[in-house]
Amino acid sequence: MHNILVILLFLSLTACAPSEINNPYLLIYPNLADKDGVVVFENEHVILQKLVVGPGEWEGIHSHPGKQIYVHIKGGYWSGRLDGEIEYEREFDEDGSVGWMDAIPIEAGHESGNSGDEPIELIYVTLKGDSPIFPGVDRLPQVYPDIPLELLLENERLIVQRVKVKPSEWEGLHSHSGGQIYIHIKGGMWSERRGGVLYPGTEITRTGAVGWMEEIPIEVGHESGNTGDTIIDLIWVTLK
Numbered sequence: 001m002h003n004i005l006v007i008l009l010f011l012s013l014t015a016c017a018p019s020e021i022n023n024p025y026l027l028i029y030p031n032l033a034d035k036d037g038v039v040v041f042e043n044e045h046v047i048l049q050k051l052v053v054g055p056g057e058w059e060g061i062h063s064h065p066g067k068q069i070y071v072h073i074k075g076g077y078w079s080g081r082l083d084g085e086i087e088y089e090r091e092f093d094e095d096g097s098v099g100w101m102d103a104i105p106i107e108a109g110h111e112s113g114n115s116g117d118e119p120i121e122l123i124y125v126t127l128k129g130d131s132p133i134f135p136g137v138d139r140l141p142q143v144y145p146d147i148p149l150e151l152l153l154e155n156e157r158l159i160v161q162r163v164k165v166k167p168s169e170w171e172g173l174h175s176h177s178g179g180q181i182y183i184h185i186k187g188g189m190w191s192e193r194r195g196g197v198l199y200p201g202t203e204i205t206r207t208g209a210v211g212w213m214e215e216i217p218i219e220v221g222h223e224s225g226n227t228g229d230t231i232i233d234l235i236w237v238t239l240k
Contacts, residue, residue: 025126027051027068030060031111037124041210045133045239046125046181048210053120058113066103067127069153069160071183071235072096073208077116083109090115096185096233098152098160123183123210125237127157132240133179139240142180145172149236159238170225178215181237184208189228195221202227 025047041048075094080087104110153160187205216222226232
């Protein structure tokens with residue numbers, strides 16, 4: 001986590017609006033053109049995009065490329081329209097809720113609106129390929145020996161888990177399989193140990209911060225801990 005967060009800071013400073021990039025995987029809301037979603041991470045496998053929908057705002061009719069999950073950094077009340085007709089009204093998504101999005105063509109006339117009184121903030125994770133990136137590999141959920149993770153979603157392409165790390169809690173020595181994304185529902189102050197040695201200093205992550213985790217073998221003796229005074233709420237996405 002320690003080194004990855006340095007990369008995260010650079011990414012957050014260099015994020016750009018989708019109108020500036022010719023990218024077929026971007027989700028664009030026509031009615032929110034003045035604040036199109038911001039790309040907060042991208043590599044050859046995924047693109048992560050942050051979107052904010054204000055109270056009373058509707059996205060405008062748009063398509064979805066499919067093979068996506070949405071993660072609510074800040075939830076709220078949604079209403080939906082399909083081909084001009086109300087599809088649902090005032091459905092609530094809490095902070096940290098996650099869902100899978102299949103492809104929706106523009107011809108469907110799909111759009112959603114914020115029917116609450118607070119902004120809704122989302123991170124969309126869009127998979128670029130049509131096939132798993134680890135074919136033939138039995139990808140397993142992330143495990144922390146000392147803190148349980150909640151399984152939110154699993155299908156043939158990914159595993160989504162949520163973990164809350166309380167102040168002074170450490171995860172326990174563990175490995176990372178690589179090909180993983182982390183998304184902070186609530187940020188906080190992290191410290192890391194490797195081989196029992198505490199890295200100097202701490203890393204502070206903001207709410208909504210994201211990053212990519214490469215493989216860390218168990219032999220490294222890696223673990224992170226919450227050295228702040230508030231709970232850290234984290235989503236892990238393990239790609240298959």
